[in-house]
Amino acid sequence: MKVFSAIAVGAISIAVLTPTYAEQVRHEPVQVIQPYISEEPAKVELGKQLFFDPRLSMSGIISCNTCHNLSYGGTDNLKTSIGHKWQAGPVNSPTVFNSSLQIAQFWDGRAVDLQEQAAGPIAANVEMAMPHSLAVDVIQSIPGYREQIAAIYGTDQVTLDHITDAIAEFEKTLVTPNSPFDQWLKGDDNAITAQQLAGYELFKSVGCVSCHFGEALGGKSFMKMGLVQPYESDSPAQGRFDVTGNEMDRFTFKVPTLRNVALTYPYFHDGAAETLEEATQVMGQLQLGRNFTEDELASLVAFMESLTGERPELTLPFLPESGPDTPRPDPFK
Amino acid sequence: MKVFSAIAVGAISIAVLTPTYAEQVRHEPVQVIQPYISEEPAKVELGKQLFFDPRLSMSGIISCNTCHNLSYGGTDNLKTSIGHKWQAGPVNSPTVFNSSLQIAQFWDGRAVDLQEQAAGPIAANVEMAMPHSLAVDVIQSIPGYREQIAAIYGTDQVTLDHITDAIAEFEKTLVTPNSPFDQWLKGDDNAITAQQLAGYELFKSVGCVSCHFGEALGGKSFMKMGLVQPYESDSPAQGRFDVTGNEMDRFTFKVPTLRNVALTYPYFHDGAAETLEEATQVMGQLQLGRNFTEDELASLVAFMESLTGERPELTLPFLPESGPDTPRPDPFK
Ligand code: HEC
Ligand code: HEC
Ligand code: HEC
Ligand code: HEC
Ligand SMILES: [Ca+2]
Ligand SMILES: [Ca+2]
Numbered sequence: 015m016k017v018f019s020a021i022a023v024g025a026i027s028i029a030v031l032t033p034t035y036a037e038q039v040r041h042e043p044v045q046v047i048q049p050y051i052s053e054e055p056a057k058v059e060l061g062k063q064l065f066f067d068p069r070l071s072m073s074g075i076i077s078c079n080t081c082h083n084l085s086y087g088g089t090d091n092l093k094t095s096i097g098h099k100w101q102a103g104p105v106n107s108p109t110v111f112n113s114s115l116q117i118a119q120f121w122d123g124r125a126v127d128l129q130e131q132a133a134g135p136i137a138a139n140v141e142m143a144m145p146h147s148l149a150v151d152v153i154q155s156i157p158g159y160r161e162q163i164a165a166i167y168g169t170d171q172v173t174l175d176h177i178t179d180a181i182a183e184f185e186k187t188l189v190t191p192n193s194p195f196d197q198w199l200k201g202d203d204n205a206i207t208a209q210q211l212a213g214y215e216l217f218k219s220v221g222c223v224s225c226h227f228g229e230a231l232g233g234k235s236f237m238k239m240g241l242v243q244p245y246e247s248d249s250p251a252q253g254r255f256d257v258t259g260n261e262m263d264r265f266t267f268k269v270p271t272l273r274n275v276a277l278t279y280p281y282f283h284d285g286a287a288e289t290l291e292e293a294t295q296v297m298g299q300l301q302l303g304r305n306f307t308e309d310e311l312a313s314l315v316a317f318m319e320s321l322t323g324e325r326p327e328l329t330l331p332f333l334p335e336s337g338p339d340t341p342r343p344d345p346f347k
Numbered sequence: 348m349k350v351f352s353a354i355a356v357g358a359i360s361i362a363v364l365t366p367t368y369a370e371q372v373r374h375e376p377v378q379v380i381q382p383y384i385s386e387e388p389a390k391v392e393l394g395k396q397l398f399f400d401p402r403l404s405m406s407g408i409i410s411c412n413t414c415h416n417l418s419y420g421g422t423d424n425l426k427t428s429i430g431h432k433w434q435a436g437p438v439n440s441p442t443v444f445n446s447s448l449q450i451a452q453f454w455d456g457r458a459v460d461l462q463e464q465a466a467g468p469i470a471a472n473v474e475m476a477m478p479h480s481l482a483v484d485v486i487q488s489i490p491g492y493r494e495q496i497a498a499i500y501g502t503d504q505v506t507l508d509h510i511t512d513a514i515a516e517f518e519k520t521l522v523t524p525n526s527p528f529d530q531w532l533k534g535d536d537n538a539i540t541a542q543q544l545a546g547y548e549l550f551k552s553v554g555c556v557s558c559h560f561g562e563a564l565g566g567k568s569f570m571k572m573g574l575v576q577p578y579e580s581d582s583p584a585q586g587r588f589d590v591t592g593n594e595m596d597r598f599t600f601k602v603p604t605l606r607n608v609a610l611t612y613p614y615f616h617d618g619a620a621e622t623l624e625e626a627t628q629v630m631g632q633l634q635l636g637r638n639f640t641e642d643e644l645a646s647l648v649a650f651m652e653s654l655t656g657e658r659p660e661l662t663l664p665f666l667p668e669s670g671p672d673t674p675r676p677d678p679f680k
Pocket of ligand 1: 065070076077078079080081095098105107108109110113116118119121122128131135136141
């Protein structure tokens with residue numbers, strides 16, 4: 015967690031600070047997002063290329079960006095993802111924006127960090143369906159990748175770790191600072207509307223913030239979905255129980271970030287809630303035993319809309335050309 | 348065709364010209380590519396967003412960029428494309444780079460220009476499978492698109508013509524000037540190797556250039572595939588015959604551009620030739636009745652590699668958010 019100035023200062027005295035570079039001045043259970051300045055720009059560039067490269071999939075048409083579209087909010091905006099051979103995945107694709115700010119990766123937290131996570135979708139049969147050894151062979155066979163890896167890792171022998179390490183470093187740059195709400199946290203009273211502020215007050219007073227807290231407003235704990243009232247889902251996912259086998263963990267999911275949540279519809283691990291209104295109503299009922307009024311709903315949603323930050327401007331990468339020995343994709347395998 | 352200075356000048360007298368802005372000085376059957384400066388940048392930006400927008404497909408995951416990947420050479424580098432519901436398309440995806448320099452679009456030339464072309468893949472069942480009326484409804488329902496269209500076309504009512512006109516204007520910017528060969532055409536003797544020059548001389552002397560001529564080295568005529576010796580293919584495509592029903596047109600295809608051809612493997616309308624060597628050998632035998640030596644092949648290929656130009660650097664667009672009434676994608680429809 016980032017250190018911030020905990021002094022609650024009046025609006026007037028901080029008006030000289032420019033919002034972008036200012037420090038957080040309001041002491042709140044939510045913290046501003048800091049831009050990530052990588053010390054390894056060459057690795058970030060390599061990771062970006064890999065993130066956009068469909069050759070990491072057996073078919074040659076699916077890249078990380080297919081399901082975590084950086085032109086959207088880092089998801090595919092589908093109920094559940096479509097992967098290799100048009101298979102429907104079991105769960106909704108979470109955003110890759112700000113995913114580095116979480117304690118673990120996946121809805122059930124089965125990967126400890128971004129590097130461990132990245133190995134998953136490459137090989138997953140419903141996603142990219144690419145055996146790791148073949149993924150390594152492909153990257154090894156592409157001269158432009160070989161050169162970058164030699165320069166960064168000092169070896170001619172590509173490994174899966176190089177691939178996932180570079181992707182993870184790129185993903186760390188995918189933070190979205192400077193949302194209207196962050197500007198407000200930094201002292202700009204005019205950055206959010208009265209309705210959004212009311213929504214935030216409600217968000218704290220009814221207890222949303224007990225689960226959705228921190229820089230990412232989520233991502234810091236696992237909680238039961240359906241705490242007060244059970245959640246009905248047609249998805250087979252059992253949450254953390256699938257990882258631990260512990261009965262207590264059944265239907266416990268990583269609390270998702272609410273950063274950019276206006277962009278990441280539909281909602282929940284099964285993608286069953288189409289709108290933010292619907293997801294919020296469900297949260298009120300199932301997690302808190304409350305039925306929100308229209309007004310309350312509208313201000314909670316308005317507050318969450320103030321959490322849309324600045325996505326990094328990315329230049330579309332040019333991918334290094336396949337070499338003569340590059341294994342060709344096999345869409346029907 | 349562009350006007351160019353037809354005076355053959357010695358290398359020394361033109362050494363002061365910087366390659367990028369210089370005029371063509373060599374009188375050749377191939378002309379340099381000119382950058383395209385659009386007079387309608389807002390339309391280009393809109394077209395770029397649409398080109399990258401998977402909401403133009405029924406599934407919500409296929410965009411123009413899926414099959415014409417601008418991180419590659421404007422194709423998907425597959426034998427034949429994979430479209431809606433993982434259907435294999437009948438033909439190889441041609442590049443969108445420099446497609447504006449052609450007399451017609453598609454392998455069989457069935458679209459007269461880029462605007463007419465763009466309507467095709469949106470509705471084609473093996474590509475995006477999106478009825479035109481639904482595509483228009485989707486764009487109409489997205490506030491960010493509505494605003495751009497109102498500003499550009501002065502109307503609140505989105506039509507298919509707006510969508511395809513904007514995509515076409517974006518595609519016109521996808522030219523790739525300043526390849527090593529273009530620099531040579533502009534007088535820089537050192538821009539290509541001796542082998543590449545030898546390849547070009549061979550390209551002219553054996554007659555490749557009678558079909559692959561002009562700015563795009565192709566795209567200006569329809570020619571029979573298998574002129575001297577028939578071409579065996581498992582593809583059902585009959586070329587221009589499918590358009591005209593004229594027996595003379597059977598197996599006649601638009602001569603493809605050789606610009607960036609090193610990036611657009613595999614080759615031919617059926618994607619049957621995996622390498623440029625193979626495609627060149629086939630061309631020699633089937634179109635010209637010649638068997639090239641290893642040396643000849645190598646220099647022809649080296650020449651074609653000098654045709655890789657500068658692809659425009661693109662900022663990844665942020666796509667406008669769906670509105671409350673935006674029809675949601677239906678991947679399994
Ligand atoms: C076919 C769709 C698909 C592809 C391709 C895909 N993902 Fe995912 N991704 C998902 C889904 C679905 C999940 C959630 C899975 C789960 O939680 O069990 C996920 C989870 C993640 C997460 C965890 C986020 C969180 O908050 O828990 C990260 C990070 C991620 N993916 C990155 C990547 C990277 C990097 C690649 C490429 C190497 C990739 N994904 C390829 C669909 C996809
Ligand atoms: C007891 C913990 C807890 C409380 C309290 C809670 N949430 Fe959640 N929230 C979760 C969990 C866990 C999920 C993921 C559930 C799932 O996907 O099955 C979630 C999901 C969400 C989502 C969907 C995010 C997405 O990307 O899919 C939204 C929106 C949300 N919560 C908002 C709220 C609001 C607003 C409140 C207060 C009214 C609230 N939450 C209260 C734990 C909680
Ligand atoms: C599923 C794959 C796929 C998608 C999606 C797709 N295309 Fe194509 N495209 C192709 C194939 C295959 C052809 C060749 C078809 C033919 O010639 O009969 C083609 C042909 C073209 C051509 C003609 C190029 C030439 O030299 O003849 C252009 C231009 C083009 N597409 C642009 C687009 C645009 C714009 C979109 C999005 C609106 C799009 N494509 C979507 C696969 C696709
Ligand atoms: C009589 C006309 C003609 C001549 C002569 C000719 N070509 Fe072609 N070329 C074509 C046509 C038509 C195609 C498309 C064939 C197809 O896809 O079925 C083509 C395709 C190609 C391709 C594949 C391009 C792609 O993107 O798929 C290459 C490479 C090529 N020609 C190079 C050459 C070379 C080198 C020569 C001389 C050795 C040559 N051509 C001579 C008409 C010709
Ligand atoms: Ca979602
Ligand atoms: Ca090709």
